[in-house]
Amino acid sequence: MEAEPIDNTGVTQLEKPVFAQPHPTPAPAKFEIKHPSDNPAYKKIDELNREHKIAPLPFPAPRGLPEPKLTLAAVLDTDAGTLNKKIETHGQLVFHAAGDTGSTRGPESQNLVSDKMVNDFTDEEKEQPLFLFHLGDVIYSFGEAQYYYDQFYEPYRDYPAPILALAGNHDGMVAPGTSATSLAAFLENFCAETFEVTSEAGGLARTAQIQPGVFFTFEAPLIRILALYSNTLEDPGVIASPTIGTSQLTYLETALNRVKSDKFDGALILAHHHPAYTAGGKHGWSQEMLSQIDEICSKTGVVMQDLREWLVRVSRKDRARRLSWQFQILSESWNEAFSAASRRGKFDCACCAFRRRRGKVANDILGNVVLAGPRPGSPCLMPQRRSVLAPITTSI
Template sequence: MPSHPRRKAIRAPRATAAAQPVFGQPQLSPDPSSFVKPHPSDSGLYRRTNNKLVQPVPEPRSAGSGTTVEPVLTLAEVYGDAGPAKVAAIEKAGQVVFHCVGDTGSVKGPETQSLVADKMVSDFNEVNRANVPSFFFHLGDVVYSFGEGKYYYDQFYEPYRDYPGPIIAIPGNHDGLVYGGDSAPTLDAFLRNFCAPAPVRTAEAGGLLRTAMIAPSVYFTLESPFVRILGLYSNVLEDPGIISSEGGTRPQLDDRQLNYLTAALKRCKQEKYAGAVILAVHHPPFTGGVNHSGSPRMLEEMDKCCEAAGFWPHAVVSGHAHNYQRYTRSVAGLQVPYLVAGDGGHGLARIRTDVYGQPVRTPYPVTSTLSFDSYDDTKYGYLRVIVNAQKIRIEYHTAADGTTMKTPDDQITVDLKTRVLS
């Protein structure tokens, strides 16, 4: 919507209880033209950061609807008392639709993050209610540069004030990053706003109505009709992503997330789960961007979990690299799409050129088992995911297309039974 002059956030002194979860504001409002709290340069704080030191992963707050090994959050729980009716409506519609993107917070001003948020909100304007999104699964880096609570209003609550659905998240590296002398522990504000024990209204929300999300952990399974999303936390390094102790070489960490992922995949195998299984992790296993590299050790560990369980996800989604990328990987006799959606508003990064210094022409054969199929490094955007009993379709939409355009700029479809891509 058109911008308005900077408005003052009404800061609550502490978290306040809400009987039921609340998502968007009841009335649409114009976008802000500036931040309530200006964001100065973080260069000085970065110099006080140990860029090789990982941070401990918090124990799950609870098992949720799962176990201590596999914490589970159900979509019914997310919707509170309205949950059973919401789940029934999705099942009756025969499909679930949701959003995915990461790296949404901007330190320069609200314009780019508002562009993406407004485009996502426009997806709720559908004649057929079956096409309306049921939630937004955030791929991490909600708030820059150190996940500070004081920036949550400008970088999260305000841009998504009109988003009328729940926002569930895994943390990115910036959500947990700390600097020398930081008074807040790692993931402090993220836990308060996304892993709360109840749908309270936090101080960070200011005068807005959205309540905190109730994920049981920073790694967990989201259980929804037609889809399970297995979310991992890949820690605070710029590169690579870290999800384990890596054979005891990282004493700050343990192997809980490997145990979690193996257990979640084994449950899919044992239950003969017929829906889509999506693995979400902030750091991408593969990336061709200029500002980040892939995470081969993390990929190797995820592969071992899949092999131990005898089950592979239908797709892998990540953020971190500030652009859109799509790969096809051949593994275990299957084709699995790996997507990067890190262009949610923070700032764009270009894709590396080819060996001749020219823009990469896709599809580009990276290896005999990996193809780089599509990318966009010039526009902000997000993923719109549609899952029914037969297939999963992952669409890429750009904010530059405007709020009335419904045609995706790129898409990939996975047949859930045959695993054939189209």
């Protein structure tokens, strides 16, 4: 009699979580599934965005609204009292944080980082990391299930602790011309309801994480992390809109009110993939998201550390000191643009080139620091302040 076929495509339920392989294993030299170029897909996305202005994508409601919660004790499946007492006695909690780890070219670069993280568990430090909190973009480029083994499970095969994750834009994006569901693979591998090994693990031991959804409060002794989902656009991050609703704003208000009512005095971290505020780099500000967060913080009376306000306070006390920090970051881009514009005699181009390099923050720096005037509203700042233009120096 012919044997019945074995189904290895489903999940395997376990009673307790498993994190690493029983014994260390060698790093792979190549991916199991070769990742083709995504350039044609990105080109199509750019075309769609120009024609239709792509909107954020809806997502399933997390379990446990209005404030979905997850504790470190639940993740470890251990007694909360014993765990909390141990950490509070030591007065320290150590954890890893990383983001944008997915690689499409091969395993080497990602393994260099993950292997070093594993080494932290064998160092002579008294306190070892208790978990990794991933800041999004676990899988490139469209969060596809078939790449979870190569880009997530295999690199962390020997990481002996839980891994929690924000969903980044690439984890929720859907490739043009496909019928995939946004976030489907992320939810299966990070938002399971029970300890289970998914088919994406490819036979490795790590169980899926049990997060309640794409936004939630993660609680551990000495720390609370309020995790938000800033959706699928390349820029900006979006946590509330007519398309996706305001459930995350309700969650954030509920969570911050509980911080006050609990008189929580540990570290409070607000985590999201897209930067709400940035002083440079490839991505610009997410200004509407920042305003929404600020409004709820003001409403609840919870003050988060605000770099912008810190810079303002410093500038009022010491004009020279306020220049040095911004200049160190931005002078190279500005001087390059200024030099090129000087050669052409077109100073308007210097402003525009600078803003292209440094994003929306350049508008603030040019308006409030370089030009020492009010924030201009015109598309190009130079016609208003041409007389005070000069290359930036950092010898302040």
